Amino acid sequence: MRRMTIGILAHVDAGKTTLSESLLFVSGAIQKQGRVDHKDTVLDNNDLERKRGITIFSKLASFSYGETIFTLLDTPGHVDFSAEMERSLQVLDVAILVVSATAGIQGHTKTLAALLKKNNVPTFVFVNKTDMPGLDKNTIMASLSGLFDGSCVRFDVRGDDFGENVAMSDEHLLERYLEGEEPTEDDIRELIATRRLIPVYFGAALKNQGVGALLEGLTTYTKPHDYGEEFGARVYKIARDDRGVRLTFLKMFGGTLAVKDTVTHADGTQEKVEQIREYSGASYKNVNECERGAIYAVCGLNASFSGEGLGVIESSSDDGIVPIFTYSVSGDGSVDDKIVLGNLKLLEEEDPSLHVSFDERLREIHISLMGDVMLEIISSIYEGRFGHKIYFKSAGIVYKESIRDTVIGVGHYEPLRHYGEVHLLMQPMPKGSGVVINSELSVDVLAISYQKQILNALANKIHLGVLTGAPLTDIKLTLVAGRAHEKHTEGGDLREAALRAVRQGLMKAKSVLLEPEYTFELNVPQAMTGRAMTDINKLGGTVLETLSEGDMALLTGTAPAAAIHDYQKEVNIYTSGTGSISFKLSGYIPCADEEAVLLENTYDPLSDLENKPDSVFCSHGAGFVVPWEEVDAYSHVKAYAYSHLYMDHAVATEPETEGRASKSKLSGSDELDEIFRRTFGESKRDRYNYNAPKVIEAPKNPAVKEYKPNSRIDKRSEQLVVDGYNVIYADRELSELMKTNQDSARDKLLDILHNYQGYTGKDIIIVFDAYNVKGKEAHYAKYGPMKIVFSRGAQTADMYIENYVSENRDKFRITVASSDALIQMQILSQGALRMSSAELLEQIRAVNKEIKGKVGE
Numbered sequence: 001m002r003r004m005t006i007g008i009l010a011h012v013d014a015g016k017t018t019l020s021e022s023l024l025f026v027s028g029a030i031q032k033q034g035r036v037d038h039k040d041t042v043l044d045n046n047d048l049e050r051k052r053g054i055t056i057f058s059k060l061a062s063f064s065y066g067e068t069i070f071t072l073l074d075t076p077g078h079v080d081f082s083a084e085m086e087r088s089l090q091v092l093d094v095a096i097l098v099v100s101a102t103a104g105i106q107g108h109t110k111t112l113a114a115l116l117k118k119n120n121v122p123t124f125v126f127v128n129k130t131d132m133p134g135l136d137k138n139t140i141m142a143s144l145s146g147l148f149d150g151s152c153v154r155f156d157v158r159g160d161d162f163g164e165n166v167a168m169s170d171e172h173l174l175e176r177y178l179e180g181e182e183p184t185e186d187d188i189r190e191l192i193a194t195r196r197l198i199p200v201y202f203g204a205a206l207k208n209q210g211v212g213a214l215l216e217g218l219t220t221y222t223k224p225h226d227y228g229e230e231f232g233a234r235v236y237k238i239a240r241d242d243r244g245v246r247l248t249f250l251k252m253f254g255g256t257l258a259v260k261d262t263v264t265h266a267d268g269t270q271e272k273v274e275q276i277r278e279y280s281g282a283s284y285k286n287v288n289e290c291e292r293g294a295i296y297a298v299c300g301l302n303a304s305f306s307g308e309g310l311g312v313i314e315s316s317s318d319d320g321i322v323p324i325f326t327y328s329v330s331g332d333g334s335v336d337d338k339i340v341l342g343n344l345k346l347l348e349e350e351d352p353s354l355h356v357s358f359d360e361r362l363r364e365i366h367i368s369l370m371g372d373v374m375l376e377i378i379s380s381i382y383e384g385r386f387g388h389k390i391y392f393k394s395a396g397i398v399y400k401e402s403i404r405d406t407v408i409g410v411g412h413y414e415p416l417r418h419y420g421e422v423h424l425l426m427q428p429m430p431k432g433s434g435v436v437i438n439s440e441l442s443v444d445v446l447a448i449s450y451q452k453q454i455l456n457a458l459a460n461k462i463h464l465g466v467l468t469g470a471p472l473t474d475i476k477l478t479l480v481a482g483r484a485h486e487k488h489t490e491g492g493d494l495r496e497a498a499l500r501a502v503r504q505g506l507m508k509a510k511s512v513l514l515e516p517e518y519t520f521e522l523n524v525p526q527a528m529t530g531r532a533m534t535d536i537n538k539l540g541g542t543v544l545e546t547l548s549e550g551d552m553a554l555l556t557g558t559a560p561a562a563a564i565h566d567y568q569k570e571v572n573i574y575t576s577g578t579g580s581i582s583f584k585l586s587g588y589i590p591c592a593d594e595e596a597v598l599l600e601n602t603y604d605p606l607s608d609l610e611n612k613p614d615s616v617f618c619s620h621g622a623g624f625v626v627p628w629e630e631v632d633a634y635s636h637v638k639a640y641a642y643s644h645l646y647m648d649h650a651v652a653t654e655p656e657t658e659g660r661a662s663k664s665k666l667s668g669s670d671e672l673d674e675i676f677r678r679t680f681g682e683s684k685r686d687r688y689n690y691n692a693p694k695v696i697e698a699p700k701n702p703a704v705k706e707y708k709p710n711s712r713i714d715k716r717s718e719q720l721v722v723d724g725y726n727v728i729y730a731d732r733e734l735s736e737l738m739k740t741n742q743d744s745a746r747d748k749l750l751d752i753l754h755n756y757q758g759y760t761g762k763d764i765i766i767v768f769d770a771y772n773v774k775g776k777e778a779h780y781a782k783y784g785p786m787k788i789v790f791s792r793g794a795q796t797a798d799m800y801i802e803n804y805v806s807e808n809r810d811k812f813r814i815t816v817a818s819s820d821a822l823i824q825m826q827i828l829s830q831g832a833l834r835m836s837s838a839e840l841l842e843q844i845r846a847v848n849k850e851i852k853g854k855v856g857e
Helices: 016-026 047-052 079-089 107-118 137-147 162-167 171-178 185-193 211-220 337-350 372-386 448-459 493-508 526-538 567-574 594-600 628-634 639-647 668-680 724-730 732-740 742-760 797-808 821-829 837-856
Strands: 002-010 059-065 068-074 094-100 123-128 152-154 198-202 232-240 246-254 262-264 270-272 275-280 283-287 295-299 309-311 325-331 357-359 364-369 390-397 400-403 407-413 420-428 435-439 475-483 511-525 542-549 552-560 580-590 615-619 622-626 717-723 764-770 779-783 786-793 812-817 833-835
Touching (some): 016 059, 016 068, 047 372, 094 107, 152 162, 364 372, 372 390, 400 420, 407 493, 407 628, 420 493, 435 448, 448 493, 475 493, 493 615, 511 526, 526 542, 526 567, 622 628, 717 797, 724 742, 724 764, 786 797
Parallel strands (some): 002 068, 002 094, 407 615
Antiparallel strands (some): 357 364, 400 511, 407 420, 511 552, 615 622
16 A cells, blocks of 8 residues: 655634544544534644644644555644644645635635645645535636636536646647547646646535545545655654653655664764654554654654754755744743743744744843744643743844845864864845755865765754844855865864854855845725725835725735734724735845844844854964954965855856956966955965965964944945846856847847846946947946946946946945956955846846746736
């Protein structure tokens, strides 16, 4: 028999747990079907869940149907417990999205659909409560088609158009259908597995209507998972049983795992499996060995964490749904706050989104929560488990931080008989990117095992910014250089070096404080539209679209989360309870009141002992600390060893602009030395003898320079200056067009930038050089709001840009987009920001994707 893990997801009160109960009953796994209102369901077996009538914790149940053994995951439906639900997605083979026929597509339903798409989970839809009178199934199908981009087909009834509707999901299948060939079951399985087809079933779970058809569909139209022979597992949840035993819930993706086997964690730690449990509801049975495709709770693993990959499975980052509100926590006086902190840390293992921390400045425990319901649940869980009360006080929203410019972060860790050095390229990324981690370092320079240690260390750390100590987001960390020692490098040395490299880079970078932004859908009576739009504007939000739906109006837009999260109360008042608003976190945007926030915040990055920017070097058999601002000079790997990566990832393969010499190819190490001397300062070691034994005298008084956060707000308006032909040659399509028609390539670039400008609102100047044209004066043109400059004859774009930056740096905050290495250095010395052509093209692609997504909505 094959195994399949299915997850049930829904907006709260759509009937998710009722469907779970019905699946267990219809399949014969239980003899009596429980009800949520009777508080006797198999899966909502926690007292808090039964009291509130909602699912709080993801639960497992096992049942068989036909030739398939199902592992059922019932996930929380309330938005406050979305993080628990999202952690379950990474172990699902198939998801069942439950939609209430009476309530329709709700705000959280859309969030769930987007998450399933993001995680590429094959999806079935079960429309519940269709036994209610007056329902229009065609209207419901139309709404579902809008939610899933037109890929929904009813499977519970097979009309004459069933084959045609299925074939419409694939171009080649449609051609075959038009030639008289019906889609086969294998065709349907492939379409569902690749999410090009979403089967829809109508029914009433409470009465077991439509549930049998859903089970038949799951067994007939899903592809078996191909599990490998090599051991691999994914940890998706940490929990504790009634006796306090730590349970690591994992899914087996390959190989075997048995009691007494040794598990190696991502950081190299090894632990032995003491017990393996297979849960169904509140009960479990002990097994000696894990089967591929099934989910188990393993005892004995104390270093595991949610999202960890074991064996051949890579660890995943926690960059999904996160709480945006933070609270300070205090005990009831019966125990010390250190005990409270330790207890909350145990809860954090089970729910990493809590982000429990201790603020040294305020001497306060801080915790992140989604909302009031989650606050009440955490309070009840804490008291029930640890025997005393805790109290919460709102501490505001959860800010995040990012950087504005690209920097290299260097970390070195060399106490006696230890060694590790890491260099990271740190780049700002578009909104919603999270923390992106990768390597562009050859395994010939640093072995793959060492690189994995570094990448795992970066992935498993919540990196904090240097302005307020808020978590980082929208940043890319690229490993570009590193060094290990055959004898002295231990398991944690490169981890220490990597984390210090991040902090050192942040201290050098221009940081920006970010606040969460919501997208919202606001339903109000038509007569209240003007009031609603005025309110949104006052809250700092933007209404992007207004649609009429009968007597109601639907307003969609964006707004700062801190300003709008309590707006539902206001809506209830002025609409007499007929209005509603739903939210979805869209990402983090620059904080509108950054200066005031920074003035109130007393975070000192140099006093944060858990996140050190300084490095440790060794001299005469003893380690000594080098302040972060001096680390570049002491580093053992020379900066120009990876200059091609620092300047631009595409420099090495970028074609030269026809008719002018490329300055990105520097001649000789002396010239490179001079460039990096200007950038990084004078080196304190022999610049040629990379591998020579080094003797570095420890600084007598390594005083750390006073650090002042970048709290001053730059009042200059922003400008983006683009080296036109350089960007053309950085894009494969444009560079090919350039070979045949220069004017067409230039015009296409202008079209691309015009679209980008219209969405971002940036002030853009595009410079094209006339290096081969003699005696011609510079001239200017307009393309919409953009300014186009054709430099004078015998003047390169580089020369024009350098002069422009020099003359206008006090008026504007200028960013130059070019991959020319020398112009990057020249404009840097003039005080401008730099962006490679590849980075600009990447941003443009991200903007186009976002535009396409919004148009699709």
